[in-house]
Amino acid sequence: MLAIDWGSSSFRAWHLNAQGEVLATLSTDQGILGFQGQGFAAYLQNHCGPWLAQSKQVLMTGMVGSRNGWQEVPYLSCPAGTQDIAHALAKLDTELHPNVQLVPGLQYAGHNGLMDVMRGEETQIIGALQLTNMTDALLCLPGTHSKWAKAENGDIGAFSTFFTGELFALLTKHSSLAGVCNTQFFDEPAFLLGLEQAADVRGLSHLLFSPRAAVVTGQMRPEQAGSYLSGLVIGAEIQGARQALAEPGLISTENPLLLVGSEVLTHRYQQALGFYQLPCRSVSGEQAVLAGLYRLATGQSFNVSEVAHV
Amino acid sequence: MLAIDWGSSSFRAWHLNAQGEVLATLSTDQGILGFQGQGFAAYLQNHCGPWLAQSKQVLMTGMVGSRNGWQEVPYLSCPAGTQDIAHALAKLDTELHPNVQLVPGLQYAGHNGLMDVMRGEETQIIGALQLTNMTDALLCLPGTHSKWAKAENGDIGAFSTFFTGELFALLTKHSSLAGVCNTQFFDEPAFLLGLEQAADVRGLSHLLFSPRAAVVTGQMRPEQAGSYLSGLVIGAEIQGARQALAEPGLISTENPLLLVGSEVLTHRYQQALGFYQLPCRSVSGEQAVLAGLYRLATGQSFNVSEVAHV
Numbered sequence: 001m002l003a004i005d006w007g008s009s010s011f012r013a014w015h016l017n018a019q020g021e022v023l024a025t026l027s028t029d030q031g032i033l034g035f036q037g038q039g040f041a042a043y044l045q046n047h048c049g050p051w052l053a054q055s056k057q058v059l060m061t062g063m064v065g066s067r068n069g070w071q072e073v074p075y076l077s078c079p080a081g082t083q084d085i086a087h088a089l090a091k092l093d094t095e096l097h098p099n100v101q102l103v104p105g106l107q108y109a110g111h112n113g114l115m116d117v118m119r120g121e122e123t124q125i126i127g128a129l130q131l132t133n134m135t136d137a138l139l140c141l142p143g144t145h146s147k148w149a150k151a152e153n154g155d156i157g158a159f160s161t162f163f164t165g166e167l168f169a170l171l172t173k174h175s176s177l178a179g180v181c182n183t184q185f186f187d188e189p190a191f192l193l194g195l196e197q198a199a200d201v202r203g204l205s206h207l208l209f210s211p212r213a214a215v216v217t218g219q220m221r222p223e224q225a226g227s228y229l230s231g232l233v234i235g236a237e238i239q240g241a242r243q244a245l246a247e248p249g250l251i252s253t254e255n256p257l258l259l260v261g262s263e264v265l266t267h268r269y270q271q272a273l274g275f276y277q278l279p280c281r282s283v284s285g286e287q288a289v290l291a292g293l294y295r296l297a298t299g300q301s302f303n304v305s306e307v308a309h310v
Numbered sequence: 311m312l313a314i315d316w317g318s319s320s321f322r323a324w325h326l327n328a329q330g331e332v333l334a335t336l337s338t339d340q341g342i343l344g345f346q347g348q349g350f351a352a353y354l355q356n357h358c359g360p361w362l363a364q365s366k367q368v369l370m371t372g373m374v375g376s377r378n379g380w381q382e383v384p385y386l387s388c389p390a391g392t393q394d395i396a397h398a399l400a401k402l403d404t405e406l407h408p409n410v411q412l413v414p415g416l417q418y419a420g421h422n423g424l425m426d427v428m429r430g431e432e433t434q435i436i437g438a439l440q441l442t443n444m445t446d447a448l449l450c451l452p453g454t455h456s457k458w459a460k461a462e463n464g465d466i467g468a469f470s471t472f473f474t475g476e477l478f479a480l481l482t483k484h485s486s487l488a489g490v491c492n493t494q495f496f497d498e499p500a501f502l503l504g505l506e507q508a509a510d511v512r513g514l515s516h517l518l519f520s521p522r523a524a525v526v527t528g529q530m531r532p533e534q535a536g537s538y539l540s541g542l543v544i545g546a547e548i549q550g551a552r553q554a555l556a557e558p559g560l561i562s563t564e565n566p567l568l569l570v571g572s573e574v575l576t577h578r579y580q581q582a583l584g585f586y587q588l589p590c591r592s593v594s595g596e597q598a599v600l601a602g603l604y605r606l607a608t609g610q611s612f613n614v615s616e617v618a619h620v
Contacts, residue, residue: 067526075527107527112507114520115527145519163518166485174484175476197422202550204514205543208473209455210424216377217385217417217425233515240512 002048002055003293006064007120008033008144011043014290015051020302022290024051032062032069040070041096052097059297061103061289062120065090075107075117081155082126086296103296108159116161120289121147125156127292128260128283130301138246139258141285142234142265144169148241160244162237168230171208180215181229182222188271190224194231195238195275204236234272242278253279261285312358312365313603316374317430318343318454321353324600325361330612332600334361342372342379350380351406362407369607371413371599372430375400385417385427391465392436396606413606418469426471430599431457435466437602438570438593440611448556449568450583451595452544452575454479458551470554472547478540481518490525491539492532498581500534504541505548505585514546544582552588563589571595 005012009031015024026047035043044052052058065073073090085103092100105119121141128139135154141147144166149159171177200207211229214220220228251257256279259266266282273280291302313324319341325334336357345353354362362368375383383400395413402410415429431451438449445464451457454476459469481487510517521539524530530538561567566589569576576592583590601612 107523112510114507115523115529116520117523117526160512160516161519161523162512162515164515167515167518170480170485175480197424200422201553202470202472203546205472205474205477205546206470206550206554208477209471210426213417213425213427213471216427219425236513236515240516243511244516 001294001297002051002058003290003297004044004048004058004060004064005062005120005123005289005293006060006069007031007062012286012289013048013051014293015048015055016294020294020298020300032064032066037068040064041094045096055097056099057297058097058100059089059103059293060092060100061123061293065102065105066119070094071102073102073104075119076104078106078108078159079152079155079157080106080122081153082295084155085122085126086299089296101297103293106156106159108157110158110160116159118147118149118159118161121149122156123292123296124260124285124288125149125151125292126295127288127290127302128258129154130295131283131288131291132258132281134258137255137258138250139260140238140241140269140280141260142237142269143261146237148237148245150245158245160241162241164233164237168233171229171233172226177208177211177225177229180212180222181226183226183230185223185226187224187227190220190227191231191271192275194228194233195235195272196231197228198232198235198239204232207232207236230268231272234269238269238272238276238278242276246278251278251280256281258283260288311604311607312361312368313600313607314354314358314368314370314374315372315430315433315599315603316370316379317341317372322596322599323358323361324603325358325365326604330604330608330610342374342376347378350374351404355406365407366409367607368407368410369399369413369603370402370410371433371603375412375415376429380404381412383412383414385429386414388416388418388469389462389465389467390416390432391463392605394465395432395436396609399606411607413603416466416469418467420468420470426469428457428459428469428471431459432466433602433606434570434595434598435459435461435602436605437598437600437612438568439464440605441593441598441601442568442591444568447565447568448560449570450548450551450579450590451570452547452579453571456547458547458555460555468555470551472551474543474547478543481539481543482536487518487521487535487539490522490532491536493536493540495533495536497534497537500530500537501541501581502585504538504543505545505582506541508542508545508549514542517542517546540578541582544579548579548582548586548588552586556588561588561590566591568593570598 003014013026089101146162211225259282294302315322323336399411456472521535604612
């Protein structure tokens, strides 16, 4: 089979044999945002042509199934388990291959009546639960739009999105903080100070001005302010998610938070979670999405030799 | 005298006679950010030459006294009253006129040890207190970086900055919300929904994703999402400031919050404060800064015919 994770800013493909062994992989920065809604078939044919020809089925997850992607797939409502999602795979209308399917995203209506959505993370969550042999867990998937989700009996239930990654990028690239926050360095004490300040009752809107005030008054250097800002936005996310999703005792040493993502991001979040004394266990986001795609396509578990345990 | 408010993105000058009557005014969009740190003297000579020649003194407030302005003036520490600020006016080193002074900004060290700063708003606060004959008040100055300040016995004490205006502009111009938030319309129910949601325990970082989720799931139209986002950021500011600065009973019908700013902004904030049942009274930001400059320069009260009372 051919398993594909096609997100906003990246493309990843795995060519697997019938035993679930990875024969080849391709990873590029050609996310769907660069396509302006067309040219997906040509891109896939040009880069994965031989694998397509050799695969009985192709399964794609991520923003490729969004309105701005190749073909829009309606969101499935939570709670939703692996079976629900597997039954809702959508057939892609293409002449490229007779059996290409898209994983539906999930929507969750909070108690306030407002919807939250995910696309691609549901596949990572299915994979992460399978890789760790867990059915009940709180998961954190840090990123541009971080997701925190609760799994119960293997079903994905309540989840919440946080604007963390995009907010940090916006602030350090386009805002008045760009000149006072240097993001080329990591200053641990400043990062920890940001985590500590994140609980301020005045909230994030106040805190976002504080790196600037600290630099213009000489309290911080720009190299510190960048790490401090990182601590503020990651801290605000963890504080907010914890209050909404983690009833006392849900996270413990026996039942740690599952942290799913890239090595760099999960490492940073591990530091932050440690600061708040929240036990966690990291799973590679890449392995999780592959395991999720394999599970959804075949109904079988994916075996991976190494999963980082922390 | 010549009174000047020279901020990041605007320039305002008032030519006053010895009786404090306004003889002429000039308002342009030539804020200090467009100067790259030079050319201030030439600009002032070219646009206010005759007034300079006729004035015994020139007093300037705002970012013109910042590191990126004409000449940096150190921040004065809070609490600071009109006398303290008047004594700390800094002489500008220029051949343009023998008596040009700059108003110092203020710095305030919160209980967390981190500094907050303002430059220009202290002048508006002095003016607003004088125009309303108040000495003890909570003030809100909405804007790019909104300021909330406490005045006690006429002294400016604790204050907090909120990133509200810049955050809204960043999000609607440069973020993934740009395509889903139309800011050309004002939808009152959506704005009120934003104010209501602003108290969500997950905080602003979560809420900032909600306009996007609401639009992609068909819960909101982009014209609603823009007003909803406005309600979220203004609501987060008011909620945060209120918790930090407004002990119970501080704001009442007898002692309303002083709202100082442009007509458009104070009107929007009045709606929001009304939603939270916080009595307020609006003062024109332009009149406040003029009254403040006049007071600091002459030690006398500025008489203005009309001040909007709400």
